[in-house]
Amino acid sequence: xxxxxxxxxxxxxxxxxxxxxxxxxxxxxxxxxxxxxxxxxxxxxxxxxxxxxxxxxxxxxxxxxxxxxxxxxxxxxxxxxxxxxxxxxxxxxxxxxxxxxxxxxxxxxxxxxxxxxxxxxx
Amino acid sequence: xxxxxxxxxxxxxxxxxxxxxxxxxxxxxxxxxxxxxxxxxxxxxxxxxxxxxxxxxxxxxxxxxxxxxxxxxxxxxxxxxxxxxxxxxxxxxxxxxxxxxxxxxxxxxxxxxxxxxxxxxxxxxxxxxxxxxxxxxxxxxxxxxxxx
Numbered sequence: 646x647x648x649x650x651x652x653x654x655x656x657x658x659x660x661x662x663x664x665x666x667x668x669x670x671x672x673x674x675x676x677x678x679x680x681x682x683x684x685x686x687x688x689x690x691x692x693x694x695x696x697x698x699x700x701x702x703x704x705x706x707x708x709x710x711x712x713x714x715x716x717x718x719x720x721x722x723x724x725x726x727x728x729x730x731x732x733x734x735x736x737x738x739x740x741x742x743x744x745x746x747x748x749x750x751x752x753x754x755x756x757x758x759x760x761x762x763x764x765x766x767x
Numbered sequence: 768x769x770x771x772x773x774x775x776x777x778x779x780x781x782x783x784x785x786x787x788x789x790x791x792x793x794x795x796x797x798x799x800x801x802x803x804x805x806x807x808x809x810x811x812x813x814x815x816x817x818x819x820x821x822x823x824x825x826x827x828x829x830x831x832x833x834x835x836x837x838x839x840x841x842x843x844x845x846x847x848x849x850x851x852x853x854x855x856x857x858x859x860x861x862x863x864x865x866x867x868x869x870x871x872x873x874x875x876x877x878x879x880x881x882x883x884x885x886x887x888x889x890x891x892x893x894x895x896x897x898x899x900x901x902x903x904x905x906x907x908x909x910x911x912x913x914x915x
Contacts, residue, residue, distance in 0.1 A: 646817060647817070658805070659802045659862070660801050664797050668794060669857070678893040680860050681897050685897055689905055689908060690904075707802075711805070720909070722905065723908060728912075731913065735906055736906065738909060739901070739902055739906065739909065746829070746836055750867045750871075751890070753841070755874065757841055758886050759886070761845060761875060
């Protein structure tokens, strides 16, 4: 807890992941929606082949805060619940594992959407 | 003037008029802002573990993500996140805060088209594809693990 070396690793890996995203934007002019979808699918894939967990042990929030971590939770949830509940678990596991984040994003988006007005238009 | 020639001249015009941003500094911007957001997530997780010693690391991680998500929605609401995004590029898109921003931003933008078909429907204009692709992919992975 509060280990400076850990924070250094979080900063390096988290920054590196975002830099790869920026490199994709520069070279391919990819839209932000496609960035989110591709990094999420990358996370699902990394969890599926088992390389996400070791990276998370090494870099903590550096890999779990990027949307890769969201994809990995989806896959991990589906795999774990599948082991205990069978096919039903495969259906319920992914969204159960990520429900907190999705619900928070929906609630916050709704509430702040009602309270505030768009600043971008003139 | 035939169509092809016109298109070529138009492309040349766009090329000349487009603002030239040097690509390399933005890589650095994305690196440090993205890294900082991840460190903030790690810090919130550590604070939860510090104040609630019996909490599991998974729960603390989930809490840190939820707080980052709510924070990013709030910053989107007051118009700060867009300014961070203009500087940080992918540094503000790739972290989970970017997912939160992708929900809050159209919610604000389309509120004037009504509550149901504006705010509530358009919230998912970017998050929808993310959730759909993620859910489908996770079910496929789960089924593969189940039967292999």
